[in-house]
Amino acid sequence: MTDDADALFEHLELKEYETTALNHLLRLGQTTAPNLADATGIPRARIYTVLDDLANQGYIKLIPGRPKQYKAKPPAAILEQAQQNRQREYEQFCDELEAVQEAFLDRFEPLYEQASDDITPAEELFYVVDVGEPSERETRSLYREATDTVHVITKSFEYFEAVEPAVQDALDRGVSIYALFLHPENLSAENQAKQRTTREYIADAYPEIAIRFSTELLPWRGTLIDPSMDYETGRAIVLVEETDVPLHMRQAAVTENGSFVAGLHRYVELIWEHESVGSVE
Structure with a gap:
């Protein structure tokens, strides 16, 4: 991959093998897992896990058959999916914060207020x-x-x-x-x-x-x-x-x-x- 391609894929926050696999699928089109492993140098013992992770993130799709094949989604669809993935992560993060909000405030607000009483004028x-x-x-x-x-x-x-x-x-x-x-x-x-x-x-x-x-x-x-x-x-x-x-x-x-x-x-x-x-x- 070129440096420019690396920079573009960084925004998807993919792992190294995932980046390599998706890049080649976008360039080569539909192919099998073994063929993709041979083309990219990704170990065959890892290629199926890599492809499953890409599919779970919504960036590629599985083509049923014998053997089954894999194909990248269109670039515009990949970017839209990345945005949706990030939005879900943010919503999950907000839910997690909300779940601990009451306990967090009960625990730390009194401590903060007590410490604030000791703040000097310069601070x-x-x-x-x-x-x-x-x-x-x-x-x-x-x-x-x-x-x-x-x-x-x-x-x-x-x-x-x-x-x-x-x-x-x-x-x-x-x-x-x-x-x-x-x-x-x-x-x-x-x-x-x-x-x-x-x-x-x-x-x-x-x-x-x-x-x-x-x-x-x-x-x-x-x-x-x-x-x-x-x-x-x-x-x-x-x-x-x-x-x-x-x-x-x-x-x-x-x-x-x-x-x-x-x-x-x-x-x-x-x-x-x-x-x-x-x-x-």
């Missing part, structure tokens, strides 16, 4: 995640949850590709996005090039995103959503600038504290209004 203010995929995942969730505004404060928005689908979703829902970049004169040549590539792409693909450039150094970077001066709404993820700490060792703070997010927003507003420019050469 109530924020929690931390590693920089990289965990912080990007949190950022994507912010875009998806935003209902009004998203404010980004960044050096070069080098992670934009990782959050772009969530950005598009937010824009489609009418969310306003404001991106405050660090002015290129405060960046290294490498980061200048990264920023230029990203902001030119954003300006072309997403002209509705408002962009400005901070002429002052930025002590922190991050994303905040839906701030309000009544402190009732708002979430944010913040990374403090630590030039002496390698990026892979840094952590970002996530907060749902409305007053803290309002303070972050006020800082961004001041920079946006008084210490930023609308374009760079």
Whole structure:
């Protein structure tokens, strides 16, 4: 099989022999178990079990006869069956959770409430995640949850590709996005090039995103959503600038504290209004 074929079959979550057998049945058509074993290298002692498993999952059908033969279902039918299989698994999972829900809550809710009484103010203010995929995942969730505004404060928005689908979703829902970049004169040549590539792409693909450039150094970077001066709404993820700490060792703070997010927003507003420019050469 080619790498492309392997990637396509991965979505069916088949075992190795099942993948090999189904791939060959799709290519070769109807055949017997021994012939398929010879064509694929699957041991004859295993081939019938493999075919039975594929049939039980609904991906192939048995043709009665002497000898009996096996045939793959049409590709569209296989994908539809895979979806049905996954749906049944999910429904079964939900049933299993429902069966233990009462006992789980009775057992752990009192313990959780007792432990929560000992939470410090700092723990109530924020929690931390590693920089990289965990912080990007949190950022994507912010875009998806935003209902009004998203404010980004960044050096070069080098992670934009990782959050772009969530950005598009937010824009489609009418969310306003404001991106405050660090002015290129405060960046290294490498980061200048990264920023230029990203902001030119954003300006072309997403002209509705408002962009400005901070002429002052930025002590922190991050994303905040839906701030309000009544402190009732708002979430944010913040990374403090630590030039002496390698990026892979840094952590970002996530907060749902409305007053803290309002303070972050006020800082961004001041920079946006008084210490930023609308374009760079």
